[in-house]
Amino acid sequence: MSRRLPLIIVLLLAVAAGVWIAMRDAGGLARPDQRAEAVFASRLPDLKGVKQDLSAHRGKVMVINFWASWCAPCIEEIPGFTRLQDKYRDRGVVFVGVAIDEPDAVQPFVQKLGINYSVLTAEMAGYELLRAAGDDKGVMPFTLVIGADGKVAGSRAGIFRETELDQTLASLI
Numbered sequence: 001m002s003r004r005l006p007l008i009i010v011l012l013l014a015v016a017a018g019v020w021i022a023m024r025d026a027g028g029l030a031r032p033d034q035r036a037e038a039v040f041a042s043r044l045p046d047l048k049g050v051k052q053d054l055s056a057h058r059g060k061v062m063v064i065n066f067w068a069s070w071c072a073p074c075i076e077e078i079p080g081f082t083r084l085q086d087k088y089r090d091r092g093v094v095f096v097g098v099a100i101d102e103p104d105a106v107q108p109f110v111q112k113l114g115i116n117y118s119v120l121t122a123e124m125a126g127y128e129l130l131r132a133a134g135d136d137k138g139v140m141p142f143t144l145v146i147g148a149d150g151k152v153a154g155s156r157a158g159i160f161r162e163t164e165l166d167q168t169l170a171s172l173i
Helices: 005-025 032-040 072-091 103-113 123-132 162-172
Strands: 043-045 051-053 061-067 093-099 118-121 142-146 152-157
Touching (some): 032 123, 032 152, 043 118, 072 093, 072 162, 142 162
Parallel strands (some): 061 093
Antiparallel strands (some): 043 051
16 A cells, blocks of 8 residues: 555646646636736727727736726726826826726716726627626626736726725836
């Protein structure tokens, strides 16, 4: 029995590694950078209907926030994002709002709230990007912070408080 124990341990480790690799490759264990890659692979229309390529923001710290005009917590957190965009704009931080909403419903909110960063619209198809970004429950608001290295530095389902996001951004600069 003592001669077989090392062989049994090696076999168990090999099986465990195989299961882990199979789950990872099947999407069961998503690699964190897959979320960022899903964002960078996206092209969404701005409020004028012009498609914007999110890969243009590679190499910068990016805060991507999924929201909707009918979502009260979404509207609550936007003024903090606007202040942080002012604070970090000259330091290579880009904020992008993705409104999962009808474009006609979004424009009045952008003006009313004084949003000073890019707002793109995704309508119902935005839920696919939301899921790929890491929000498998479809909770809004949902915010993803991607570092200049292209790796996810943080995410939040629900309100991302201004002070917490400020700390996250400060640590990335």
